[in-house]
Amino acid sequence: MSTLLAVLALGFFLGMRHATDPDHVIAVSTIVARNRSTVGAALVGAVWGIGHTLTIVLVGGAIIGFRWVIPPRVGLSMELAVGVLLIGLGIANVAAVLRTARNAGRDSGSHTHGSDGVPLGWLDRRLGGLAPYKLIRPLIIGVVHGLAGSAAVALLVLATIQSSALSLLYLALFGVGTIAGMMLITMAISVPFTLTQHRFRPANQGLRLVSGVVSLAFGLFLAYQIGVVDGLFSGEPRWAPH
Numbered sequence: 001m002s003t004l005l006a007v008l009a010l011g012f013f014l015g016m017r018h019a020t021d022p023d024h025v026i027a028v029s030t031i032v033a034r035n036r037s038t039v040g041a042a043l044v045g046a047v048w049g050i051g052h053t054l055t056i057v058l059v060g061g062a063i064i065g066f067r068w069v070i071p072p073r074v075g076l077s078m079e080l081a082v083g084v085l086l087i088g089l090g091i092a093n094v095a096a097v098l099r100t101a102r103n104a105g106r107d108s109g110s111h112t113h114g115s116d117g118v119p120l121g122w123l124d125r126r127l128g129g130l131a132p133y134k135l136i137r138p139l140i141i142g143v144v145h146g147l148a149g150s151a152a153v154a155l156l157v158l159a160t161i162q163s164s165a166l167s168l169l170y171l172a173l174f175g176v177g178t179i180a181g182m183m184l185i186t187m188a189i190s191v192p193f194t195l196t197q198h199r200f201r202p203a204n205q206g207l208r209l210v211s212g213v214v215s216l217a218f219g220l221f222l223a224y225q226i227g228v229v230d231g232l233f234s235g236e237p238r239w240a241p242h
Contacts (some may be wrong), residue, residue: 011170015177019185023082027141029189030089030215033208037194038187044138045186046179051142053175060154064167070151072239076232079148083222090216097209152241
């Protein structure tokens with residue numbers, strides 16, 4: 001019994017640590033940069049974690065239950081999706097900051113609220129008041145990250161736990177730990193953004209610009225690493241889940 005509890009506790013705490021992976025933190029920071037409160041940021045983290053957990057449990061569970069073997073090209077493609085996502089988020093954040101600065105230069109900011117801090121301004125003007133819409137982005141990001149990480153987590157479980165039922169429970173607790181960890185991370189990230197959003201607006205815009213540039217740069221690095229170094233775009237892809 002003590003061994004079982006130790007294994008399950010390990011799953012929870014490894015899930016919390018998993019939330020601190022650089023690509024996870026960078027991705028959610030691009031959304032938290034536009035959030036107006038730490039509570040809202042925690043909700044973003046929770047929704048990201050739910051999306052991540054869903055795919056970890058479903059895909060990882062299928063790998064464990066059916067002993068699926070993921071081909072290297074498929075595995076690399078799932079990881080490349082994270083890089084593409086980071087590139088898109090980075091471009092969107094940088095574009096939003098530049099758009100806000102341009103509008104502010106025209107009329108001292110009197111018409112900036114419709115697109116302020118929002119990558120898809122035309123969509124947000126129509127759907128921004130709907131709470132579910134605000135949660136779609138972190139949910140999708142969590143799902144993509146879960147796809148990219150499901151094979152590695154499942155193979156780790158297969159190597160240590162023989163029971164399929166216990167393995168699935170481990171995955172679920174791993175997901176719960178990831179949700180908890182990401183909630184804490186997003187709350188911490190949101191602090192400088194919420195403190196500067198009114199009284200230190202230039203600093204706030206600078207922080208948002210930095211978050212976009214970092215996301216774009218890291219996404220390009222991942223895309224190069226996966227596509228060129230690991231051989232996704234060549235005839236000999238090399239992939240080891242990590």
